[in-house]
Amino acid sequence: MPKLEGIDNADKVIDYQTVIRDKTYLGENVAIMGAGGIGIDIASMITEPHGQTLDDWLHDWGIDKNIDHPGGLYPFPDSTTDTNVWVMQRKEGRVGKGPGKTTGWIHKKTLEKRGVHLLGGVTYDKIDAEGLHITVKGESKLIPADKVVICAGQESVKPFENQWPEFGDKLHVIGGADYAGELDAVRAIRQGVELAAKL
Structure with missing residues (x-):
């Protein structure tokens, strides 16, 4: 776990392994610390529509299975999700750049369609009852998170x-x-x- 004031708050903070294993409900507002492959996967998982049919999926991606539109594609609407999600990383630059070149763009596009907020160059200040306090480009901000998911701070193990x-x-x-x-x-x-x- 990264060293951060409030990171030991069990009511507010959860690690990604627990989210995956227990399918934990995270609330309506979720902050994800870490925008590597794990952070992107967690954001995709918690914003995925429930009960989505094949036709729903085709529609979400603008695929016209009847080929009535040029190229079998039509403009597709943004997806909606009941969860407000922020994915953050400390390093400057594009968020989600790290995940694989062949699939990374798909995940990033999916998150953008679902309205996920992607923030780079973040300094994590503290976690408290209000949520996650951060600084971006010298400006203090509050992410009003019900849960903060830690997808950062992994350590090498060479026993x-x-x-x-x-x-x-x-x-x-x-x-x-x-x-x-x-x-x-x-x-x-x-x-x-x-x-x-x-x-």
Whole structure:
């Protein structure tokens, strides 16, 4: 967990693992700290329409299955969601830039269609009963969150380095355990394949 005043407030703060595992109801206003792959996935999950049919999905993406419009596409309306969501990251630049090049744009477009607020260059100040207090471009703001979801602060875990020196180079750490910054499935798969080829 990142170090932040109020982050230990169990009524207000929840980690992403609990959200995924327990399908926790987060309220009408949700702040997500961290805009990497996990943060983007959590935002997609909690804004996904319930009971969506195939026809609903096609309509949401502007796909004309009857091919009555040029190219089988028509202008599609923004989706609506009952949840107000803010996805934030500390670093400057485009939010959601980190997730994979082949699918990242899809997730970002989905979130934009659902009215999710994407904020970059954020300084997290504190969490209290009112919500998440942040500073963006020198301006203090309050995100009136019912829940703050932590999708940041993952740490690498390298338990073998000092525990079992007798194994030498026979133990290997890959993926997020090797480097937790901006968890990357492609990097983890590559490390696994390269390691398997060497063994």
